[in-house]
Amino acid sequence: RVAVEMMKRGALDYLVKDVNFIEFVPAVVRRGLEQLERGRLLDAAEKNRRDSEARYRHLVSALPIAVYTCDTEGRITLFNEAAAALWGREPVLGHDRWCGSYRLYDAEGSPVLLDQCPLAQAVRDGRPIRDVELIIERPDHTRRHVLAFPEPIRDAAGAVTGAVNMLVDITESKQLKEVELARDAAERANQAKADFLAALSHELRNPLGPVLLLADEGSHNQELPASVRADFEMIAKNVALEARLIDDLLDLTRITNGKMPMDLRPVELHEVLQDALNIVQEKIKQKRLTLNLELKVGNPKIMADAVRLQQVLWNVLQNAVKFAPIDGRIQVETDVVPASRVVVVRVTDSGIGMTGEELDRIFESFNQGDHAPRGGSRLFGGLGLGLTISRKLLDLHSGCISAASEGRGKGSVFTIELPLLDPGAPAAATEARETSIQEILEIALPPQGCRILLVEDHEASRITLTGLLKRRRYDVMAAASVHEALELANGSSIDIVVSDIGLPDGNGYELMMELRRRFPGLVGIAMSGYGAEEDIQRSSDAGFIAHLVKPVRMTALQSALARAFAAAKRR
Secondary structure, eight states: OOOHHHTTOOOSOOOOOOOOHHHHHHHHHHHHHHHHHHHHHHHHHHHHHHHHHHHHHHHHHHSSEEEEEETTOBBBBEHHHHHEEEEEEEETTSSSBBSSSEEEEEEEBBBBOOGGHHHHHHHTTTTTOOEEEEEEOOTTOOOOEEEEEEEEETTTTTTTTEEEEEEEEHHHHHHHHHHHHHHHHHHHHHHHHHHHHHHHHHHHHHHHHHHHHHHHHHTTTTSHHHHHHHHHHHHHOOOOOHHHHHHHHHHHHHTTTTTOOOOEEEEEEEHHHHHHHHHHHHHHHTTTTTEEEESSSSSSSSEEHHHHHHHHHHHHHHHHHHHHHOOOOOEEEEETTTTEEEEEEEEEEOOOOOOHHHHTTTTSTTOOTTTTTSSSSSOOEEEEESHHHHHHHHHHHTTTEEEEEEEESSSEEEEEEEEOOTTSSOOOOOOOOOOOOOHTTTTTTTTTOEEEEOOOOSSHHHHHHHHHHHHTOOEEEEEEEEHHHHHHHTOOOOOOOEEEEETTTEEEEHHHHHHHHTTOEEEEEEEOOOHHHHHHHHHHHTEEEEEESSSOOOOHHHHHHHHHHHHHHHH
């Protein structure tokens, strides 16, 4: 008993008196050395363990993604800085469980119980789980989207003792994807809007077709009294104005979508300005307006699309005429700023003027000013798109437009600035001259029997066109569809095709290509409510020599027929 007690207190051995020291000394030394060696090995192992753990902690801490370990109950035992940053706080070791967060959600945003989350499932099933998307709600209620990769930890016997978890923050990529999806949705919606407006314009133009054809015909019929011709001309002008409003909607859509074709070439500003003035001249006379024209420079040249620039100048002049009172004044002046090489067009009117608030929104779409309150009467008409389109068109010319007014009743000033053409640029190309109405009327009528295949699904337009063409000695075969047109073409000779593009059982492009296959060299004229650049190009590719946008004036069709007839004779 004494020996046991002594050994418990740390004695290496216990010897009774009369011991043999020759045996004692080596035994004691040997046991002491053995114990020292054992202690040294234990110390070394402990040091290795601490060093290994330190290296492991350092490695985990240095990882740029969130990594942490937990026991089988989900209590967090180790975490790195990235995990704390992801969770929005440092978890309490041995207390906080599974994700270090107050709330957890699945990829769809539905709440997930902690003990039923994929992290717990990996420990419970003893197998890793890959690429699980979760949403962590942090203490400040912000949320982070993560991909979780839980991996079970086993002891030497293979029993699961916990898990090591890796969380990859994908919030930014999710947001980027959502932005891309939103952008794609916006683009689809924008395209749907453009398609809707194009289809709407087509449907709105169809009823205008026969009205404009008959009105234009009557306004040039010398057998009618002058007063009747004037009435027809008034009808034609109003139909053309209706078509202009439709065009404004389409122009705004095309410009916004970056699909407005521009034919930029050297032009003389004053010639374009005079063309725009000619259009509003009749209204200036009707309101007895005084027009003061001050062209302070010769005829400055600019790089422009003459048609679109004329549209801008017409919009501004039309605006001035509209708001000027009876017997009012309009001043149009041009000047050059040599230092900046800019030419200025300034249009001043004595009209109703604008308030500061109106000036702030004058170039916004569908803006009518305070004179036309929302839901109230639109005293001056229009859609409020002219100035919006003008600004956008001038942007495409590297120019700008601004408006100024001293207040209500004090008139308005619109200033357009455009860059002057470089003196070294090539001279302006000679533009193809529009055929005058008189020249159109003097075009020789076709020989008896010249056959036209007319394809038009709008009944009123088809009947009207048939009558007007027969009056001009054309032999007309009329069809309302692709099928009817091909049936009529069987066994018949055709000189010219006049076809609508949108047909109930196909389109005019396909029809024209099939007819040209049957009748090589056949020429045609396309008529459509669609007048975008791509529509015109498709007509040309199909074999049409002209593309007329509805509603069509009879004079324009007659001019196109003259060219088609000349081409047909050369076949």
